[in-house]
Every structure is written in structure tokens, then in C-alpha cells.
Amino acid sequence: MSEVSQLEFLEEEWLEEPQGLLEECQLEYPKLLGVTLVVAIAFLVSVSHALQGSALEEARLHRENLVKKYLKKLKKEDGAIKLVGGRGDFEGNVEIFHDGKWGSVCDDEWDSTEAEVVCRQLGFPGHIKATHSGFFGKAKRKFWMDNLFCGGKETELANCHFDGWGHSDCEASESAGVICKNDDEGGVSTTPKPIPEKIKPKKVQLMKDLEVRLAGGRIPNEGRVEVRFAGSGTAWGTICADGWSLLEGNVVCRQLGLGYANDAIQTDYFGGSNRSEILLSGTECYGNETSLGNCLHHEVGWHSSCSERGTHVAAVTCVDVMADLVFDHVEMEQSLHLEDRLMYLLQCAMEENCVASQAYEIQRDNPNWHLETRRLMKFTARVLNTGTADFRPHIPKHLWEWHLCHMHYHSMEVFATFDIYNGQGVKVAEGHKASFCLEDNQCLPGTEPKYACANYGDQGISVNCADIYRHNIDCQWVDISELDFGLYTLRVAINPEFKVPEMSYDNNAAICSLLYTETYARAYDCKITRP
Template identity: 65%
Template structure:
């Protein structure tokens, strides 16, 4: 290969960050970043969907989709902030040094006496373009695209009366290279009424590498799909199943098992398929309660055919399943690659449109539901290494929007999980909404 390339932030978390920091000679990761926080990828992606245990010495020994295989845009570059030991010449440090304290961020409106105005400029239609702001009577200026995500785009579109954010962009496609950068480090929760209510770097202190290509932009839409998970169905159908790896080989190809399964395969090349994995299975019923059909972002001619399961993948990941301990640390995870999005069940008066058979169109119509039943491959979490106890179980649908170390929490069900090693009970589920 011989050329530098980026790593996509799909499946990027502290385990992958631990490996890269160790590989580069640093002590440990302080945080992971998503959404091209340190600037958009300016070359090709070499790695996507990395799965590390955290014990690897080199990032290339982790599982991933293959060199150069990806479906990522320039705004999906992974990043990391590593901690380095504070070594002095007088004495060895007795304790692990704490990460440097960061100054608390302020809301934009609290850091300036002038009212901030927002507009979109340079687009082909009024609902798209680069984001520009001005304070009082000053000139219009740009917003840095570092860390610019769907959260911030949602606030801009809502404030300007354009409805929903369809995309958050880091690009100079909409022009603005001759304008000044006046705001950087914008961080929103997504529910603010105005962009001025969001956090930001200090006024006048602009940090924006690669300015020419790192301009915040948005694409707004008056209609939007809204996927809602049926949390009652999760509680009703959740159960345990012990299954031999021999019957899970197709699922292994899609990275649907925990890292322990792949270690078994590596350590025992003869009898690994006789080992058993414990799966927490459940059904996911997803209703489109929005005002527009939900469609895969990847065009149909780029869908990937999976020979083992004999189906097309229209999306990289349609759902993620996380088990977290009392400290919020993820201790088990799963994901559902979207091999089939279709109208399995529709409300009265609605005619199903999407069907996967015979390479049909995939999607979810308004007021229709797509159902992933508990007996389908990958509709589970591999909890073989999980210790008995109380946990939090979270199912996120279409979790493609990420910022910093958090995921976009809309369209998610959060539940309590009680696991006794022979019994699993999911209860107290609630649906998170914006």
C-alpha cells in the first residue's frame, strides 16, 4: 500500500483506542473521538468496522472488513486522545498521572454580549449550504467542521425553520474559502432551540486544522423518517440460547460474536466448532413513525451480496446491542447488519411496499414495521464471558450518528438486565426520544 489512510469510526471505541495508543508508545487512551473531530479524512479509508479485544499489540491484528473495504464518508474519521506518563528527572511517579483538566466549556450566548445570528449559504436550494454566524453587527463568518455532527445540524435546521437535519457535512463544497472562521468546537445535545445555546471553544480562539476543507455545512429536510423500537417486544421475547460454533459460522463471518469466539477459533483450529456460545436473543420490531420512508443510504448497485447467508447487505449496521455495567462500561455488544429491510407489518390502510425477495427494494414505509425475529442470525448479544449480575441493556436503531464518545440516543430502548448464568430477565425498558 505505502500510503497513509484513515480509520472509519464505525464500531470505534475504547478497545480500539487502547491498541492504537499502546502501538504508538503512549500509556493509555484518555478518550475516543468520532465524526472527524480532528478534521475530515483527506485520503482513502484503509480500515472499517474494527473489532479489537484491547490486548492486541498492533491495530492490524484486530478484525476488520479488509484493507480498503469501507462505506464511510470524509466526516466519519476515527480519532483518539492518548495519555502519556508524566516522567520527571527527580523521582518516579508513584501514582498514575491524571489527565490534564479541561476548562469548562461555556454556552455561546454566555461568552458574548452580542446576539448571534445564523444562516445557511452557498447551497443549491435554501435548505442546504455552509453554516455562517455573526455576532451583533460584525461580518458573517464560518463555523469549523471539526466534530460537527448531526447534533449541531439538528439545531441549525430547527432554528432556521427547515425542519430536520438530513446530513451534517464537513466540506468546502458550498464555498466559503475566502471567509473568516469565527467559531470552533461547537457541541450541542441536539435539543437546543438555538445554536447559541450550545457549548463552544473560547470566542476568538479558533482551532480548525485544514480550514479549506473543514467548513461546517448542513442539509435540511422538511420530512424525515423516525424509527421507533418496540421495547415491550424486547421484554416479551428475550431468552438465552446455548449454541455450538458449528452452527454460527455464517454469523462469525459478519462479526456477530464476541471476541472470545474468534480466540477459540484461533487457539484450537481442529475442534473450535464444537465449543458452545451463550446468546441473549430477542425480537426487534421497528416502526417508522416519521413523515418519510426510511431507505438505506447506500445505492442499490453498491449493496454487498453475502454468499454465506445468501442475501444483500443494504446497510453496514442497522442496529447495535450493548450490555453495560453499573459504571456505564460496555461489557458485551452485538450488532445487526441490515440484510433485509422490508414492510413486515403495516397499520390498517397502509399497503406494504418494500420487500427483499428477488433483489427487491429495501426500506420501511411510513406507518409500517420491519421485524427482526429472535431466531434470525445476529439478532442477539454474545454474553458467553459475562459474569452474573445486574446490567443495563440498550438497543439503538440506525446508530450512524456519533459525536465524541457518545452515540445518538434517539430511537433507542434502554432496559435493565438481570443475568444469573442460567436465566436472563430484561425489564424496566424505556424508549429514548429526542
């Protein structure tokens, strides 16, 4: 909005709430400062004094319309969204307005479907990427939404299913974001205009090695990550923590010979807030690189940008023993089968969003919805810990949620995902198991189980033990009621968001061919891969 337009808008709103308007000016129009703001306010004061009697009374009669227009201008209607921390209004972490306050969105279950809904609501032609792990900086507000599940056709993010306003166990580093298509040609107007291609940061791979060290820690295997070009003899620089995750942390610990990353931290706890020498920004690793120099980076050099310069410093803690989960695809192939179930029997599952979005439309529109049936593809998910340390949930025990339907506490919101793709690579169905309880259901000879869900027991998966979600457990399925018969790809991923540390994530998923017919379904030719 130009300064002239801002002044016209301010003049109109001054008649109603001058004090409130001044407060909003500070938040919404930070560029309207100094002389411009003084002149604007002086002008508005004179207008306010001039408009007395009938003119002022007439303005008051239109208060309701003006307030509505005001809220719309400032995007302050309930359910409104905005993107923050990006280079323009087409990218950033997602914030949503509810109950008079802006709040953040957690990246649990966040993927391209939700990103498409966000970009559509903001008026963009589509999305380029869904971002995770505070890619555009840590969340600065309370989390309003967690475990979002959108069908893809929603016009607003608030119409999607989620855990409920304010119900979240997420940390500030788990902010969800998007990068939308910024195309003016299709009649889509954006502000500001698209950033010229020449200044858009691209992913680059360094052509030289990086020296890495940890600094500021209490012990040698923890601290902020500092880097410099090998053999340069120059000063050490920090790494901006935008998007910093366990994938990057594992590479750092591996390069230093310190084992595995137990935590990848976005903080200045280990110092660095008084240092301006940021050498890398937007670091993105696959996780199995031997050196940080082999990863991709948005910016390299002493002028690298950062969403929270000085306080958003990449840090790690390393350990020499670590869990390592492997999915048993053979068990899945042998147990996979179809079941048609009445929606009346799915009411508990529907409370946890375990069915497709079409089921909720049937429940809303059809008075006899409980007599309708859903086709479920069910299978057993067996996960074995082959590492050297126990696998433990990253959520503290006092934050676990009690689920009345299942009569036990759930310690992980997203432990596994089940997705079905068509021949073009488009996701056509997905499982929506909202939460998980982890325990030692089966152990190898010589190993005693020690984790159990019952009676608020400790949860986890011991070394050489397996957690088993059998096919007859609620929500252990994919709702394929709307799926056409044919050949598809089934993808099952364990710890898919890399939020719990492991030795490697290269064996956390299985990709299988899936044949779906009128009478049966069969998974075959499964291959172990990464999520």
C-alpha cells in the first residue's frame, strides 16, 4: 500500500478509534514513520475537530461498516492468515488469526496439501514448497493449530481438521511455512512485486571443504556450530539456524567424529548472539553427507542473511550411541487386507481424523450417515529398533495426551505416515493416525521389555525390541473408499519428520507397488528407503 493510500485509509479510520488506530499504525505500517507520520496525524486531528455535529454523528452511524472494512484491511477477521519472515508476501511461516490474536501453525503433518490451501486462501495460483522446522525463523507466537489435515479443496485453512485451537505440543522451532507461486501473469496481484530472479537466493553447493568446530559448550560434544573455509586461515563464522534440523546436526557430528546428533538447536544458549559473522544461511543436508561442505546452502559468505540475526544460531549436542528404527515391510505385505466398516463403528476414529475428508462431508450432509460404509485398507506396522540406544519420544511425559477412545496416553503425534500415490506421483489417499503409543511388544531372545503404555507407563522402543501396531487396532488403516481400482504406490514412513534422533533415516520407510481390485488389495516389490 502506498503512503498516499495509507493516509486515505488512516483518515477514514481516525473518526472512529484514534487511539487504537495509532497502536495499529505501529504494528501494520512500520514504514510510516518520522515526518510522514507527524504530518498525517496533524492532518487527521484537524479533520477530527472540523467534523462536528451532524457530520460526526453520520460517521458514527457507519461505525459497523467502517470497523468491518478496517478489520478486512488489516486481515483481522477470524481465520485470516498471513506469511511472516520471508522475502515477500508470497513466502514465510504461516500465522492464523483467532480469538483476536495471531498465532503460529505447527509443522506436524504439514505437507503440500496444506500448503496449497494456504496459497489459495492468500490469492496465489499455487504452492512451490511446504517448509518445516522454522525454515523462516522460530515461531514468535502461541501455536493455534497442530496436526492439520486438509482434503485439498478447502478455501480456508481454518476449514481443515486439526487438534483444536491452541492444543499443541510443538516447540518454537517447529513452525510451518510455505513458498507460494508468485505469478502476476494470471491476473494475480501481489505486494511486493516478485523479487527479481537475480537476487533470489538459490541452493548452492560449496566447491571447497569447510572446517567445523563446536564452541561455547560445557563439554566437547556440544555447542554452537562454527565454520570456515578449509585452509583459509580466516575468522570462524556461525550458521543461521533457519531450518536447522537433526539432518544437518548428524552431518556435523559425523564430520567431527562425535557420533550422532541428539539435538539440533536453534538458539544462542551456547553464545553467538554478540557475533555478526554469519557465514552460512539456509543450510540443507540430506543427512548422510560426510562433510557440511557437501550440503546445500541458500547463502554463503559474511553477508548471509538470517531471520533473527544474532539470536538464531545453529547448535548441536552429539552422543556416541543412538537408536535406529527399521520398518518390517514383510509383515505389512502379509497382513494387508480390505475391510468395509459402517461409519457408526468409526465414530471414535473420526474424532481423531482417521478417515478421508469425504467421510466428514457425508456425516454433515446425510442424516443417515451412520449407515454408510467406508472401505479400509488395513495392515500391521512392526518397527524394530536395531540401534545402540533406546528410541524415546521427544515430547516430555507431562505433555502426553490421554485418549479416551484408546484408553492410554499417546507420546508422539506423528510416528508413522501411510500414503498412496497414483502413476503421476500425486497423493490420492493417506492414513491419518493422529497419535501413537510406543512400547516393547516383541523383543529378541535375551532382551527384556521395559516400555509399556498401560497405567501411564514409560514409552519407547528398547534396543532389539519392536513396537507393533496390529491391523485390528483402531486407525491402523488407509481409508480408500473413493479410490479407483488400479495400480498405485504405497509409501509407509516411520519418524517421517525427523524430529526424533536416529543413527540414520535411510531405512525408515518402505515403498511398495500396490494393486487394488474390487475384491482385494496386495502390496509387493517393497523397497526400504528414507521418508
